[in-house]
Amino acid sequence: MMFCSLQASQDQVIHPKLYTLLRFPFDDESTDVWGMHQPVQPDGRTVQYPRDPESGLIWPAAEGLGHLTACIHWEAGEYTEIRDQFVRDPLGVPDTTATDHRAPSPGQQFFTKHHEIIVRPGVPLGLFVYHNDSKPRKVTYAQLKLSIHPLAVPGGDHGSAADC
Structure with missing residues (x-):
């Protein structure tokens, strides 16, 4: 199994009625030994947190069943609705799910979520958030985690511990 765990404890301002990709620093990860969240992107461009939206991407290191989890803390506000969603290719052609x-x-809003999807190298993942308050509000803490379980091929090689 491969795993990437991101966390952001710096406030992120979210403007009303606009889906926004949460961003994550490159130096505060709990775990990224498989290099799925690095400042040097797969296209060779170097990005900075929090300036560049690419700092919100996880690039799956392998094809497999991706277990996504998220934790989102919002400040108190005059919301009537808050939304969140996982998304494939959030800066290209977004494919949203969950x-x-x-x-x-x-008071404050604290949410967690979990969803499973097929992930592939070359197709980044991210976490969008949204609110309908009349003014900008802050996400005060966030986590985004991906664990990848390689897919077994029917009648074929089912992998070994070295494949994980």
Whole structure:
């Protein structure tokens, strides 16, 4: 299994009624030994957190069943709806999945989510958030995690520990 765990504890301002890709620093990861979230992108361009939106991408290191998890903390606000979704290729042709629409509770908003999808190298993943307050609001903390379980080929090689 391959794993990438990102966290951002710096406030991110989210403008109303606009899906926004959350960004993650390159030096605060819990785990990225497979190089799925690096400042040097697969196209060779170097990006900076938080300036560049590419700092919100995880680039899967292998094809497989991707287990995505997220944790999102919003500041208190005058929301009537908060949304979040996982997305393939968020800066290209977005393919969204696991969109949650949430009615907020009083005070701050703390959410977690989990979803499974097929992931492939060359197709980055990200986490979009949205709110409908009348003014910008902050995501005060976020996590995005991907674990990849290689797919077994029916009747073929089912892999070994060295393949993980």
